[in-house]
Amino acid sequence: MEVSFDETEEGDAAVLVVRGEVDLSSAPQLRQRLLGLATGGPRTVVVDLTGVSFIDSTGLGVLVSALKRLRAEGGDLRLAVDRPQIAKVLEITGLDTVFLVAPTVEEAARR
Amino acid sequence: MRGLASQPEPAGDPTDRVVLVLPPRPELLAVARLAAAAVASQAGLSLEEIEDLRLAVDELCSRFLPPAIAAPGDQPGGAPTAPPLRVELRFAPGWLEARCRLEGPPGSVGGPGSRRERVWGGEARALSDRILDALVDEHGADEGGGGAWLRLTHRSGPPS
Numbered sequence: 718m719e720v721s722f723d724e725t726e727e728g729d730a731a732v733l734v735v736r737g738e739v740d741l742s743s744a745p746q747l748r749q750r751l752l753g754l755a756t757g758g759p760r761t762v763v764v765d766l767t768g769v770s771f772i773d774s775t776g777l778g779v780l781v782s783a784l785k786r787l788r789a790e791g792g793d794l795r796l797a798v799d800r801p802q803i804a805k806v807l808e809i810t811g812l813d814t815v816f817l818v819a820p821t822v823e824e825a826a827r828r
Numbered sequence: 829m830r831g832l833a834s835q836p837e838p839a840g841d842p843t844d845r846v847v848l849v850l851p852p853r854p855e856l857l858a859v860a861r862l863a864a865a866a867v868a869s870q871a872g873l874s875l876e877e878i879e880d881l882r883l884a885v886d887e888l889c890s891r892f893l894p895p896a897i898a899a900p901g902d903q904p905g906g907a908p909t910a911p912p913l914r915v916e917l918r919f920a921p922g923w924l925e926a927r928c929r930l931e932g933p934p935g936s937v938g939g940p941g942s943r944r945e946r947v948w949g950g951e952a953r954a955l956s957d958r959i960l961d962a963l964v965d966e967h968g969a970d971e972g973g974g975g976a977w978l979r980l981t982h983r984s985g986p987p988s
Contacts (some may be wrong), residue, residue: 742854771861772958773886778952780973781890809953809962 719743722768727826730761730795734822736768739776747776751783751794759791763825767799772806779794784816795825845871846911848915849931852893860889860915864926871919873984880963881982885926885954888967888978889915892930922984927970 721805731754739747746771754762764780766772795817798804807813819825850856864885868878892913911932917926918925960967960980967980 774956
């Protein structure tokens with residue numbers, strides 16, 4: 718399954734909408750998109766994973782790298798997650814305590 | 829990694845086996861996931877277990893595959909060529925074992941985690957270990973049968 722991306726805004730936050738499956742094959746595309754959003758000063762980026770049906774450790778590693786980069790510059794990376802399987806992966810890796818995770822983009826951007 | 833000797837195989841020989849030999853391309857990981865889900869379904873596992881095993885088999889196979897981008901230290905001209913990836917899935921009611929390895933000679937380019945960790949760093953490997961620890965009963969490395977295998981087993985019910 719292919720992965721696709723859209724970029725939008727929610728308040729002051731940049732939103733990266735991801736759809737499809739994020740694995741070793743598609744993680745480089747996710748990394749490039751996040752690199753593009755992480756430049757240009759401190760900002761909040763919300764990654765919308767509500768359309769993602771699968772994510773593995775490579776995809777999670779990309780999100781962690783982007784989080785570190787953004788926080789080092791005074792920004793943040795937040796996740797919108799509503800699928801139980803994606804929430805479970807975040808929970809078992811402990812990343813649910815590292816990222817701000819909300820069920821919708823609006824909530825993630827507002828907090 | 830969890831020990832591999834503590835969980836006995838199901839009684840009798842679980843002779844149902846599916847073997848995949850895949851070109852070592854990241855975009856073909858989806859094929860291994862699809863096969864894992866189909867075999868887990870045939871083993872009578874629950875929907876949640878099927879999803880778990882899709883992810884676990886992806887994690888196992890990913891360790892052998894070269895990422896689709898250059899790693900620090902790669903020679904000019906792109907990533908080195910890796911041999912085909914062999915994935916074996918054995919199953920019986922309520923039980924599944926997945927094994928994978930590269931079909932090339934031991935020590936060939938692209939062994940478990942080599943380029944992957946140069947590209948993504950140790951973070952992805954640590955996350956992968958946590959995922960496997962949580963989702964399957966056992967996982968680890970075996971020697972023999974043509975080189976180093978990575979293996980996982982899952983028995984129906986919560987991981988022990």
